[in-house]
Amino acid sequence: MASSINFLGSYSGIDSATIDAMIEAESGKVVQYTNKQTSITAEKNAWKDINTRLDSLFTKLGTLGEDKTFQSKTTTSSDATKVAITAGTDSAASNYSIEVTKLATxxxxxxxxxxxxxxxxxxxxxxxxxxxxxxxxxxxxxxxxxxxxxxxxxxxxxxxxxxxxxxxxxxxxxxxxxxxxxxxxxxxxxxxxxxxxxxxxxxxxxxxxxxxxxxxxxxxxxxVGQTAELTIDGITVTRDTNSITDAVEGLTIELKGVTEASKPVTIGIKEDTDTTVKAFQSFVDQYNSTLTFVGDQLDVGDPSAESNKTGALVGDSSLIRLESELRSLMTQSVNSGNPSYNNLEAVGISVDRYGKATLDSAKLKTALADDPTAVKKILFQTTTTETPGIDEKGEPTTVKTEKEVGMAQKMRSLVDTYISEKTGIIATKSATYDKLSEDISKSITKFNERLEKKRENYVAMFTRLDTAMMQAESQLAYLQSQFSTNES
Missing domain, CATH: 3.30.70 (Alpha-Beta Plaits)
Structure with a gap:
């Protein structure tokens, strides 16, 4: 075979370069396959990024529901070298006067x-x-x-x-x-x-x-060791430890040194609204980041432009629905028990016509000072409804149904339908993309195999043509030599 290919095109003029050009002309389908595979990869990666952003949004929404977000306290001590204080979420905002007469040893x-x-x-x-x-x-x-x-x-x-x-x-x-x-x-x-x-x-x-x-x-x-002795607002307290957790609910009192006579340490506990505001701002920032990225993936660009560039997920119905429902939840009304606070805007979170959210910290702090319970109910609230029913014995009964109506609860539920590892929309799409990519790879392999077979056929066919032309030339030369001999 090698010796035949060596003179391919010697007579017909159709050499390896010509065959390559013919194969190239027929390989356009491979380009289509490759482009489709590239597009699938881009879509899968876009959904992967969306999953990351939604997962972060899910976490930040959960943080809004934690006790420490709404019940965090700040503490002060007039002399932390003598008495230090740590306040838990169940501590009451108040001031205390503490004198330490003995440290536990x-x-x-x-x-x-x-x-x-x-x-x-x-x-x-x-x-x-x-x-x-x-x-x-x-x-x-x-x-x-x-x-x-x-x-x-x-x-x-x-x-x-x-x-x-x-x-x-x-x-x-x-x-x-x-x-x-x-x-x-x-x-x-x-x-x-x-x-x-x-x-x-x-x-x-x-x-x-x-x-x-x-x-x-x-x-x-x-x-011999000794017991700690102190007075809290005039009440004598003794403990076999310098870290006292059971004298005042929610407070851990750390005894560091003995106080001077008639010079008590004043400690204060206040509501820590800064922690709450920080959690709200973190949620708003993540919401905006998620919506912006989603919008970029759905962006159709400028269809009239010759080199228009669109988002990776233009027209994706699942993503369009996600964008719409996230925006809708930000403006929903919730019965918090206080008509002054029944939506996010009332507590400082406004949303413009493009869906971008903005937090007014001062407005949020005012709402927290006025009615922190109502603020939290906008985000997290479970209602119970009772409907008449029949039990297993056929007797009348009441069926209780619980429903989560808070904005954060609904948004977390929505997000979970997308990011759930086993049943989520993104996981399902990812599996579909993987299958499509795998199928395209198989199609490319089969198509390349057919092209290679066709190349071999071209080489064999044109090699035969060159061989036939060589033989014809040889026969013509022989006949011409015979005619020349006869004429002489």
Whole structure:
């Protein structure tokens, strides 16, 4: 075959370049396939971007429904070095006067001189052995069969153990015992992880307690913890912690230092409308971003322009419906229980004729100060209707039906029909695009195979033509030579 192709076109003038041109003229269908595939990819990517924007919109709408958005508080302290405050969503806006007379502390026990540790580093062996037992305030040991045992926490000490090893073994049981140990100047310092007036005692085999410096502990080495004492608006409060969460509902009071006599710390709790405004602004920004992108994908451009450029999803009915319903929801009315606040515009969100939303922060803050419940009901509200029915026994009954009527609820429901991973419109479209692209790829492959077959046929056909023309020329030359011989 190679030798035949080598002289392709030698007689007929139809060579490989001519055949390439003929094949090229017939390959226009491939260009159509490729263009269609490019268009499908562009549409799929556009929907992917829309999904990302809608997902963000869904999240920001959800944030509007969180308690912290409407019930967040700001706090102040006249002296945060003495008293700090954290306010939860269920705290009441108010002021409090706090005096701290005692901070809670933990019991701490420091060993006496450990004779075997003298003239040694903390990593050298102490040549001690025995069982050392730490007994905490509850006198509780490790659980057995789900029940705490008494007798404390046993530490097995061997002759090879250094001071560092022994402290390490004590701390291995800290999670259970609540007693933590450290080394200070070759002595062991034991600290209870809990605060308040609590006991720590020790026992052991042989002379191990004495060897570790915990026998006949000097008074100054045994510091019993104390309970925190404070007054809140004149009411005395005591707790075994410096982080008090149960004295005032919704407040965490952090005691940092003792206050001077008759110089209380004043703390204040106020409604944090800035957090609410920020959440509303974030929603408005994301709504505008989504609508702008959707509009770009539906843009028909200038049909009269020669090089008109349109959006990737021009005429897509699903996207047109999404755009229309999002705009409609922004202007819907909701019965909030307060006729002054029955739509978004009444609380500061206006929408122009192009669908762009704008937030008036001052107007929103006024509404929040006046009736925060009504503002939230515009966004999130579930109504219940009762209709008569018949139960399984045929007896008359009442059927209760709940319906979400808030703007944010409806918009999240709409968005979910598009972005749901399994049943969403975008997921369905994406699967359809993938199938179409796959089918086009198969069609391109088959078409290219047919073109290659046609090329082979052209090559074979024109090679035969060249061969026939060569043979005809050869025969003509032979006949001419014969005529010349006869004439001579």
């Amino acid at each position: 933990s019991t701490q026990v420091t060993s006496g001189v450990i004779e075997s540790a003298e003239n040694k580093t903390i990593k050298d062996s102490l040549d001690l052995s025995g069982t050392f037992t730490i007994i905490n305030h509850e006198n509780a040991g490790p659980e057995v069969d789900g029940k705490p045992t008494t007798g404390g926490f046993k530490i097995e000490i061997s002759k090879e153990d250094s001071l560092k090893d022994i402290v390490g073994k004590i701390n291995e049981k800290s999670k259970e015992s609540g007693i933590q140990a450290k080394i200070v100047d070759n002595r062991i310092v034991m600290t209870d992880s809990k605060m308040g007036k609590r006991d720590i005692s020790f026992s052991g085999t042989g002379t191990i307690v004495k060897d570790l410096g915990f026998e006949a502990i000097p008074e100054e080495n045994y510091k």
